[in-house]
Amino acid sequence: MDKKSLSEDCLRNLRGIKDTQDLLSGKWKTSIIGALYHNGKFRFMELKRHIDGIAPKVLSKELKDLEMNRLITRKVRDTMPITVEYELTPQGKSLNKVINAMGEWGVRYRELMMKK
Amino acid sequence: MDKKSLSEDCLRNLRGIKDTQDLLSGKWKTSIIGALYHNGKFRFMELKRHIDGIAPKVLSKELKDLEMNRLITRKVRDTMPITVEYELTPQGKSLNKVINAMGEWGVRYRELMMKK
């Protein structure tokens, strides 16, 4: 194999990695998706409570990004006062392999680092 | 189940997700790991060539981050001129599930978006 160039397949895969990384960019998106995945739905403040330390402005912006990329939906229910529900789309749910892999790896990594 | 709190397991998992996300933060780390995973080893300039558009300073910094977190190793061989080889640690290799999941999802996501 030529050391200087990777195969077409690899390149496509690398581009996939980068695409995914870009969609999940920032400090919070994977946490948001993870939380929604575990719980199904969340309202704005619930989400905020579960994601430790996030500012409302930041959460709001992240949610908009995710919505734009069709990974979550935003549903306004005209209760009084209004409530808003965020939920994963099928597209967003299909990220579970990625998110789960991250969760499992992260847990194991932390354990390993503890031992040292 | 209480709507207001997630189980211990979920919380641990969410923390794992966040840990992983933090370790892979920035625009480039997953691409670097992906490239190393496919190829085994890379020298600095090889890596730079394969990662489209990255500046040397940035690549250098990303590599240091990864090394600090024990995901890659840096080996200097005293050839003339010196050459440096970067390689994944077992720890770094164990990220393959995450990286692969990202790659696969990204490829599928792109196809789906193309259709619309």
Place this chain on the structure above:
DNA sequence: CAGGATCCGGTTAGATACTG
């Protein structure tokens, strides 16, 4: 070759206060 030094602009994210 493998990076470091420097300069710089844009984005990100945090705190706090405020609104419909």
Place this chain on the structure above:
DNA sequence: CAGTATCTAACCGGATCCTG
């Protein structure tokens, strides 16, 4: 409740040039 407004500091990443 579900956000927006404002201000700021930090960081990120790019370009270019330089060095052992």
